[in-house]
Amino acid sequence: MPHRTFFWFILPSLVAMTLFIFVPIVSVVFQSLYVEHEQVVVVSENCGPFGCTEETTIDQDATRALREAEPLGRFAGLSVYTDRAHLAADEVGAIWAASTGLGDFVSRLMNLPFYRALIFTLSYVAIVTPLTIVLGLAIALGVNGLPKVFKGPTIFVSLLPMIVTPVVGALVLYWMMEQNGILGSALQAITGDPTLSLRASAPLTWITLYIYGVWSSAPFAFIVYYAGLQTVPQEPLEAAMVDGASRWERIRYVVIPHLAPLTVFIALIQLMDNFRVFEPIVSFNAGAVAPSLSYNIYNDLRGEITLFNSAAATSVLTILGVVILLTPVLLRTWRDFTTKGGH
Amino acid sequence: MTITKTALLAGAATLLAGAAWADAHGCDLGEGNVRILGNEFGAIQAVVDRAMECTTSGDMSANLTTEHKELQVAALTADPAQYTVAIVANSSIVPLLNDDLIRPLDDLIAEYGQDLLPTQQISVGGQVMAIGFMANAQHLFYREDILEQAGLEVPTTWEEVIAAGQAIRDQGIMDHPYISNTMTGWNLGQEFNNMYLGLGGSFFEPGTAQVAINNETGVKALETLKALAELSNPDFLTYDSNATGAIWEAGDAALAMMWGSRGGGILDDEGSTEEVTSNTVLAAAPTVDGGSIPATTLWWDGFTIARNISDEDAAASFQAMVHGIQPEVMEGNEEAAVWLIEGYQPTPAAAGVAASAQGGAIPYPMLPYAGLLHTALGNELSDFMQGRESAEQALADVEAAYTTAAREQGFVN
Numbered sequence: 167m168p169h170r171t172f173f174w175f176i177l178p179s180l181v182a183m184t185l186f187i188f189v190p191i192v193s194v195v196f197q198s199l200y201v202e203h204e205q206v207v208v209v210s211e212n213c214g215p216f217g218c219t220e221e222t223t224i225d226q227d228a229t230r231a232l233r234e235a236e237p238l239g240r241f242a243g244l245s246v247y248t249d250r251a252h253l254a255a256d257e258v259g260a261i262w263a264a265s266t267g268l269g270d271f272v273s274r275l276m277n278l279p280f281y282r283a284l285i286f287t288l289s290y291v292a293i294v295t296p297l298t299i300v301l302g303l304a305i306a307l308g309v310n311g312l313p314k315v316f317k318g319p320t321i322f323v324s325l326l327p328m329i330v331t332p333v334v335g336a337l338v339l340y341w342m343m344e345q346n347g348i349l350g351s352a353l354q355a356i357t358g359d360p361t362l363s364l365r366a367s368a369p370l371t372w373i374t375l376y377i378y379g380v381w382s383s384a385p386f387a388f389i390v391y392y393a394g395l396q397t398v399p400q401e402p403l404e405a406a407m408v409d410g411a412s413r414w415e416r417i418r419y420v421v422i423p424h425l426a427p428l429t430v431f432i433a434l435i436q437l438m439d440n441f442r443v444f445e446p447i448v449s450f451n452a453g454a455v456a457p458s459l460s461y462n463i464y465n466d467l468r469g470e471i472t473l474f475n476s477a478a479a480t481s482v483l484t485i486l487g488v489v490i491l492l493t494p495v496l497l498r499t500w501r502d503f504t505t506k507g508g509h
Numbered sequence: 510m511t512i513t514k515t516a517l518l519a520g521a522a523t524l525l526a527g528a529a530w531a532d533a534h535g536c537d538l539g540e541g542n543v544r545i546l547g548n549e550f551g552a553i554q555a556v557v558d559r560a561m562e563c564t565t566s567g568d569m570s571a572n573l574t575t576e577h578k579e580l581q582v583a584a585l586t587a588d589p590a591q592y593t594v595a596i597v598a599n600s601s602i603v604p605l606l607n608d609d610l611i612r613p614l615d616d617l618i619a620e621y622g623q624d625l626l627p628t629q630q631i632s633v634g635g636q637v638m639a640i641g642f643m644a645n646a647q648h649l650f651y652r653e654d655i656l657e658q659a660g661l662e663v664p665t666t667w668e669e670v671i672a673a674g675q676a677i678r679d680q681g682i683m684d685h686p687y688i689s690n691t692m693t694g695w696n697l698g699q700e701f702n703n704m705y706l707g708l709g710g711s712f713f714e715p716g717t718a719q720v721a722i723n724n725e726t727g728v729k730a731l732e733t734l735k736a737l738a739e740l741s742n743p744d745f746l747t748y749d750s751n752a753t754g755a756i757w758e759a760g761d762a763a764l765a766m767m768w769g770s771r772g773g774g775i776l777d778d779e780g781s782t783e784e785v786t787s788n789t790v791l792a793a794a795p796t797v798d799g800g801s802i803p804a805t806t807l808w809w810d811g812f813t814i815a816r817n818i819s820d821e822d823a824a825a826s827f828q829a830m831v832h833g834i835q836p837e838v839m840e841g842n843e844e845a846a847v848w849l850i851e852g853y854q855p856t857p858a859a860a861g862v863a864a865s866a867q868g869g870a871i872p873y874p875m876l877p878y879a880g881l882l883h884t885a886l887g888n889e890l891s892d893f894m895q896g897r898e899s900a901e902q903a904l905a906d907v908e909a910a911y912t913t914a915a916r917e918q919g920f921v922n
Binding site for chain 1: 578579582599600601603604606607609628629630631632633634635641644684692693694716718742743744745746747807809849866872874875876877878880881883884888891892895897898902906909910913914916917918919920922
């Protein structure tokens with residue numbers, strides 16, 4: 167394609183990407199470097215149905231003057247990034263000095279909001295991504311082997327988790343896990359512990375979130391693999407059969423290598439999605455024991471007083487996290503691309 | 510949700526139009542626009558329904574949602590503001606005051622609000638900023654029949670509540686006799702506020718925004734909450750007022766700390782059995798550690814008028830809301846709230862709030878930075894409540910989280 171045509175072809179999406187992705191990211195970076203003005207407070211008498219009290223209020227005229235002088239707020243450099251709610255430089259140093267071993271260090275680190283979220287987010291990515299890929303491939307191979315009449319209905323049922331709205335799917339599971347829900351009470355009966363609660367226990371909540379994650383994204387991996395399976399060439403498969411390869415050996419040495427580019431694609435998408443895990447945490451009310459980076463951003467924006475700068479800093483750190491996570495995959499793709507000479 | 514609500518309210522207003530016409534004589538707003546934002550519960554619905562009876566050739570709409578706190582600052586910052594009326598409580602008015610988004614009401618009161626009681630007028634530094642119409646507080650709910658069955662007196666202190674809960678459990682009547690709104694976040698922070706103020710604590714160093722809760726009073730408050738949580742279902746960190754209300758109506762608890770505004774819904778004949786409703790009694794919040802004041806905070810709900818709207822819209826909105834809170838709104842809604850409106854006669858559903866207020870409970874502080882501390886409490890206390898860290902560590906975490914946020918907001922250096 168001539169470069170000029172290519173340019174006109176992607177111009178609309180380039181404009182949209184600049185407006186809706188690039189500009190907001192720049193604005194978020196800017197906000198993360200500033201903090202609010204110093205607040206000028208005055209003591210005033212506040213009266214209401216329960217009597218009068220002396221309380222402080224904000225001096226509006228003085229604050230307005232400050233705002234007009236510096237509309238962005240006070241420049242803070244990277245101080246928001248290093249404060250306790252984010253990278254917590256001082257606190258981590260103190261914890262490192264005080265901790266007795268690596269285990270102790272990590273458990274103390276879990277007390278800091280950013281690291282608690284980061285550790286859960288990374289564990290979620292590390293566990294859900296491979297399981298989704300394996301389960302998706304298994305379903306695809308299973309469905310591909312079915313007689314034709316059963317294929318349609320099976321595909322529909324397998325895709326259900328993806329069709330169901332994420333929040334609704336998570337809520338259904340959440341209610342089933344309640345103590346008088348079917349899963350919650352079954353677990354109590356099996357373990358013989360009437361006080362066992364899936365929602366109260368942190369490890370069980372983490373496991374439930376992993377299970378939900380795999381359940382809800384396996385259909386995506388499945389449908390991609392299923393499409394890929396339709397393109398597997400028959401000759402090498404037949405040749406392998408002539409050579410006496412078992413079904414497993416044919417999958418291992420012919421089908422899986424053929425699907426490798428799709429695996430890279432699914433891994434890429436899943437890494438990005440899983441790093442931004444959010445809906446199930448809200449639906450499961452799990453913010454206390456299993457916050458993610460996205461959940462922290464949401465939390466900063468939801469308080470009675472909105473912490474824009476703090477949320478902006480967490481957003482920038484999340485973007486950096488995604489970049490770091492994707493670098494190996496992207497490097498590999500780039501290498502493959504250059505060794506093949508590009509096409 | 511929003512659209513449905515607006516449509517429903519509009520529909521209700523149309524249905525009522527016939528009956529309302531006579532009423533609306535005193536409430537023709539001319540051409541002003543009225544757009545109301547507020548929380549969603551029975552008493553506010555009643556007020557807004559009545560305000561919507563007014564007639565105007567301009568807009569007339571309402572958005573009542575439990576998410577109102579997240580909408581209000583952005584909606585009122587716009588010029589012209591998206592809503593002309595924001596219905597707030599003593600905590601949610603603070604962000605509006607901080608950003609100067611609501612207007613003083615003194616001139617409107619002089620012109621249209623002569624009948625308002627002085628106690629309804631909430632003033633900040635001498636200017637009336639909101640008009641209150643109901644009071645609220647969290648207080649004790651107990652089941653008379655179960656206390657009787659266990660041979661217990663009605664508890665009036667938190668120590669007695671803990672002992673009573675333990676006795677009910679020991680006698681095998683209920684495994685989890687106690688509930689309260691302990692959901693991680695705002696609710697859990699509020700539980701701490703109630704207990705800490707009941708113990709006579711103060712949140713900040715006098716005259717500053719420096720937090721001061723990591724002390725013996727804070728530890729005592731947390732220990733009391735922990736003892737109560739042990740009498741509660743292990744899922745307690747997921748309980749908000751919808752959940753506790755449902756558990757109470759299902760008859761699965763004997764002692765509870767719940768909002769007075771839920772009292773009417775619990776005592777009515779819907780959603781529960783005769784056994785539960787006839788034995789539910791609402792009482793003052795208990796005192797704690799030999800203190801004399803109920804360990805709870807007092808709240809008002811009231812309306813404010815946006816600053817970034819025309820004077821005409823402000824006048825129309827004010828008149829509509831004053832019409833909404835006229836004494837007639839209480840007809841049929843006597844039990845919906847503890848009304849601050851002239852002529853209100855307390856009902857059994859109001860007993861708990863009234864007794865807590867008479868006992869000298871403290872109003873929730875209207876400080877510009879109180880919300881930051883509340884958020885920090887809500888986020889940092891759950892580790893302690895689940896036994897994963899000490900009370901001192903939890904309080905140190907709260908202080909550190911608050912100070913980080915307050916520094917970013919410019920309240921401390």
